[in-house]
Amino acid sequence: MALAEHERFVMSANFKLFASLFAPLLLAACGNAPSDNPMPAPPLYDSAVVGGFDLVDTQGKQVLDSDFAGKYQMIYFGYAYCPDVCPFDVQRMMQGYNLFTAEHPDLAGQIQPIFITVDPDRDTPDVVAEFTANFSEDLIGLTGSAEAIEAAAANYFAYYEKLEENSEGGYLMDHSRSGYLVDREGQPMALLSVEDSAQVVATELETWVR
Template sequence: MNHAVMPHKFTVALTALLLASCNAAPAEEPPLAGAAIGGDFTLIGEDGSDVSWSDFSGKYRIVYFGYAFCPDICPTDVQRAMAGLKQFEEDSPDLGAKIQPLFVTVDPARDTPEVVAEFTDAFHPRLIGLTGSEADIKATADKFAVYFTRGADSEAGGYLMDHSNITYLFAPDGSPLAMLPTDQGPEAVKAELDKWVR
């Protein structure tokens, strides 16, 4: 009886291929996969019209909660996030166009549509600012696991808002993907976008 004999080179190549497939790392899962973050809302856009979460179905979404009168953290975080997005857009214009950045105020008493429009225009031409009633802002913040509270009035009559400063990235279906590392600068933000935006 004749037994077929595989050529030695073929056997070695096949063995190497099988070992590689057994040891191949599984695709990395997004850090926020499965997290109960995000959800439907309807707030007021920069032109005074209603804007809903579902308006952005099919797009990746960058979401940040802050306020226009913030003296330091908010403008720094937003500047870094938007600078990272601009870098990503320069390298991948088609993919960059699939991302919609959103800024949601936690200070609706002062952040009118006009105020949030002025704030967002300073950072990115496509960044949309959202405001609304205190109840609607609170309900939306709760869905996005964002904490905020008003600080005490100063002698001059102003006040600060204490709030979470997380920059989220969501998938086109609205599910959470990752937090963008604004504390590490625009390059780190771009690197995170490179990982998840396809």
């Protein structure tokens, strides 16, 4: 799929996905949840968000989403050269992870946080390793070819776009910001509001991780 076509597809699909999944949830939140059903159905189940990736880690080793079978995954798409968004989003994601695992040490080893770059031209394995090391030794960083990144982003309906280069050849990447929580079978189950706060992330983990 051409990049421009992919972008239109992802933006359109994202809008439809959010409208169909989260409008009902917002309406439901106005009422009282049944006391005998404390856990709602994961909002991404039975959606077009299928998940899956075939990338490489900071050692250049191939990594598949199936390598994490039996664990939950927290996934964020961003890039290491991001000046003012990704560092704070990833920080909130990892702080939320730390809050949750402090309260549930028995589940600490059952969740794998993952950072996937959307800027493979600059984010080599070494660059990704340096970026993820700023946040936690538990955070895995992944990169790959442009085609592999495009395929992974499409599987999660994650949007990204390279913006115009400046006179020195530098550029920014526009991209969606939500994180994704993936269940033990590799199925995306919910979005993680990493743009909000660490506590919101921890609360979302509290809702879904068992």
